Amino acid sequence: MSPLKHITFTIIVLGLGALPVQSQDATAIVQKAYDNMQGESSRANMTMTIVRPSWKRSIAMKAWSMGEDYSLILVTAPARDKGSAYLKRGNEIWNWLPNINRTIKLPPSMMSQSWMGSDFSNNDLVREASIVVDYNHTLLGDTTISGYDTHKIQLEPRATAPVVWEKVILFVTKDEFLQLRAEFYDENGKLVRLMEGSEIREMGGRMLPSRMEMTPVEEKDKKTIIVYNSIEFNINISERFFSIQNMKRLQ
Amino acid sequence: MITHDTNHIDPLHRISAGNRSRRPTAEHCVHRLWHGSLNVLRCLAVIVVLWQQPVIAQEKNVDVDLSGYLKELGQLALDNNLATVRYNNIIHHRLETDWSLSRHFSFQLDMRNRLMNGYNVLYQPGYDRLLEKDQGYLDLSWVPIHTSRTLLHTQIDRMHLTYQDGDYEAALGRQRLNWAKTFVWSPNDLFNNFAYLDFDYEERPGTDALSFQYSWDFASSIHIAFQFADRSKDLVAAIMLREHWQTYDWQFIAGQYHNQLALGGGWAGYIGDAGFKGEIAYFQPEAPLFRTAGRFSATTAFDYMLSNGLYLQAELLYNGGHDTTSDPFSSLVRPPSADNLFIARSGIFLNGSYQLHPLVSGSMGVISSVDKSLFIFLPQLTFSIAEDLDFLILSQLLKGGLFSDNIATPNLLFMRLKWSY
Numbered sequence: 001m002s003p004l005k006h007i008t009f010t011i012i013v014l015g016l017g018a019l020p021v022q023s024q025d026a027t028a029i030v031q032k033a034y035d036n037m038q039g040e041s042s043r044a045n046m047t048m049t050i051v052r053p054s055w056k057r058s059i060a061m062k063a064w065s066m067g068e069d070y071s072l073i074l075v076t077a078p079a080r081d082k083g084s085a086y087l088k089r090g091n092e093i094w095n096w097l098p099n100i101n102r103t104i105k106l107p108p109s110m111m112s113q114s115w116m117g118s119d120f121s122n123n124d125l126v127r128e129a130s131i132v133v134d135y136n137h138t139l140l141g142d143t144t145i146s147g148y149d150t151h152k153i154q155l156e157p158r159a160t161a162p163v164v165w166e167k168v169i170l171f172v173t174k175d176e177f178l179q180l181r182a183e184f185y186d187e188n189g190k191l192v193r194l195m196e197g198s199e200i201r202e203m204g205g206r207m208l209p210s211r212m213e214m215t216p217v218e219e220k221d222k223k224t225i226i227v228y229n230s231i232e233f234n235i236n237i238s239e240r241f242f243s244i245q246n247m248k249r250l251q
Numbered sequence: 252m253i254t255h256d257t258n259h260i261d262p263l264h265r266i267s268a269g270n271r272s273r274r275p276t277a278e279h280c281v282h283r284l285w286h287g288s289l290n291v292l293r294c295l296a297v298i299v300v301l302w303q304q305p306v307i308a309q310e311k312n313v314d315v316d317l318s319g320y321l322k323e324l325g326q327l328a329l330d331n332n333l334a335t336v337r338y339n340n341i342i343h344h345r346l347e348t349d350w351s352l353s354r355h356f357s358f359q360l361d362m363r364n365r366l367m368n369g370y371n372v373l374y375q376p377g378y379d380r381l382l383e384k385d386q387g388y389l390d391l392s393w394v395p396i397h398t399s400r401t402l403l404h405t406q407i408d409r410m411h412l413t414y415q416d417g418d419y420e421a422a423l424g425r426q427r428l429n430w431a432k433t434f435v436w437s438p439n440d441l442f443n444n445f446a447y448l449d450f451d452y453e454e455r456p457g458t459d460a461l462s463f464q465y466s467w468d469f470a471s472s473i474h475i476a477f478q479f480a481d482r483s484k485d486l487v488a489a490i491m492l493r494e495h496w497q498t499y500d501w502q503f504i505a506g507q508y509h510n511q512l513a514l515g516g517g518w519a520g521y522i523g524d525a526g527f528k529g530e531i532a533y534f535q536p537e538a539p540l541f542r543t544a545g546r547f548s549a550t551t552a553f554d555y556m557l558s559n560g561l562y563l564q565a566e567l568l569y570n571g572g573h574d575t576t577s578d579p580f581s582s583l584v585r586p587p588s589a590d591n592l593f594i595a596r597s598g599i600f601l602n603g604s605y606q607l608h609p610l611v612s613g614s615m616g617v618i619s620s621v622d623k624s625l626f627i628f629l630p631q632l633t634f635s636i637a638e639d640l641d642f643l644i645l646s647q648l649l650k651g652g653l654f655s656d657n658i659a660t661p662n663l664l665f666m667r668l669k670w671s672y
């Protein structure tokens with residue numbers, strides 16, 4: 001079996017935003033940055049590349065989502081995995097294997113893992129709402145990142161939050177509320193991971209960073225890059241789309 | 252003596268490619284024909300498509316998706332004293348073609364070509380006839396080349412026309428009808444059971460059938476299938492109902508299976524964070540007039556991923572249809588029947604898989620039995636050498652009293668290089 005591929009079902013949108021807000025309160029800024037990356041539904045076409053000193057591997061996929069409960073991912077490359085699909089409804093997960101014409105139900109425990117050896121963990125990907133609900137927010141000031149004026153906000157985890165970081169420093173652009181940079185600090189206050197958004201362009205009617213890089217700070221020659229080729233929000237889709245039979249019909 | 256047709260299961264994802272945006276044009280093809288068989292086949296497909304477009308593609312262009320792989324598989328078979336060493340080699344090419352004929356119709360044709368050398372070709376009398384005999388209703392298996400040292404086996408294992416309209420789907424031809432829920436043994440899999448040890452046949456066989464499916468909810472559907480057969484005793488016709496209830500996928504089957512009435516069901520759900528699956532089936536001989544007692548088979552399986560990434564699987568089998576008179580080895584490497592799934596009355600399967608490195612995964616499995624002295628150890632390592640190139644090293648070690656007296660070379664070592672396109 002090749003069960004060790006953990007597909008994450010939430011579309012990975014860590015830094016988006018388009019709606020201007022009046023409030024400059026730190027929590028409100030984070031809330032806006034979060035809200036603006038949400039849609040009732042979405043469709044994305046993306047590529048994830050794991051970069052290591054001596055090799056790199058990419059996986060390309062199409063992903064559909066509706067709310068937090070429904071997602072469907074179709075792998076389009078590499079050739080070995082093309083056509084396989086993953087369906088998530090609530091906490092139930094199915095995997096479609098086209099070569100043997102079979103759907104396999106995967107155990108929920110498979111979801112709690114890191115993803116395909118990348119530098120993204122499932123918490124990064126699944127619990128996006130975490131940046132709002134799991135932390136207290138403090139506005140530290142203003143700074144410029146890649147030519148954009150940004151708010152610098154410190155996130156400190158709430159006592160009961162299931163968070164591994166001591167703190168997170170978030171940089172959110174002032175005009176579009178895009179998360180351009182996030183610094184993750186461990187329990188010793190040391191910067192261990194860095195996430196950067198770049199190549200901001202219009203996708204799905206919003207200005208978005210189309211490229212996200214996650215770098216383990218101690219290992220500069222390692223990184224994981226997610227590139228969105230396209231993304232659409234609030235598409236015409238229903239709950240029936242997220243079905244076992246539809247996994248085999250998507251192309 | 253075991254005559255391994257060299258294989259074992261590895262339910263990988265579809266091997267597929269055929270980048271549509273880069274499909275060659277007919278003109279381009281003429282210049283590139285010399286590039287090798289892959290391009291020849293691609294070009295042929297393009298030419299066929301272009302040729303047929305005016306005839307059959309009124310609604311939209313006919314679209315063909317080509318994919319497949321090329322594999323080199325070496326097998327060493329050793330006795331326990333390492334005194335006997337036998338080598339088999341297979342160069343294996345698979346071509347998969349998916350044709351979108353119109354909005355509702357599609358056609359799939361897949362072919363496997365295996366060039367074999369080594370012990371089995373040299374010393375197995377009748378090996379060519381064994382391979383040439385197609386197990387299905389249609390004869391789509393050929394041995395076009397057979398010399399004293401080399402054998403080429405060609406088989407079409409998918410060839411079906413599919414009609415799909417909304418929630419309805421029908422398919423006619425050689426297709427895979429997979430009704431299994433569990434990992435290794437499947438009493439519900441009336442049409443397309445498979446041999447777990449036949450790992451190199453990743454797609455598993457197809458069956459010549461007419462099938463129909465209607466879905467009315469995300470996991471609710473009805474399936475009706477009829478397998479063509481020359482003799483009534485080979486006939487399989489069955490209906491399956493699938494439904495979802497309480498985070499469980501349920502299925503119920505009923506039908507005619509080789510002169511028996513088959514009734515059964517299966518499930519796949521969760522106990523906590525662990526997967527919990529199972530299948531049960533009862534087979535009642537129809538003649539003479541239901542006076543013969545029936546027998547049942549059942550499997551139950553669990554899978555769980557530990558927080559460190561170790562993925563564990565376990566499966567238990569009760570094989571009520573165990574036939575003590577049959578050759579125990581043929582059913583290990585050839586598809587078993589749904590009413591007799593194993594070489595013993597009971598079966599145990601345990602497996603652990605682990606991603607040792609983003610490019611390296613390993614697993615260790617064992618198949619055993621309560622009622623027979625048998626242990627099959629299945630260690631394997633897979634390396635991703637490049638984006639589309641994988642190397643597999645795998646062993647099948649057949650231990651225990653059942654094997655020690657009957658198999659000359661019970662230790663098998665496989666090495667496989669696979670390029671997917």
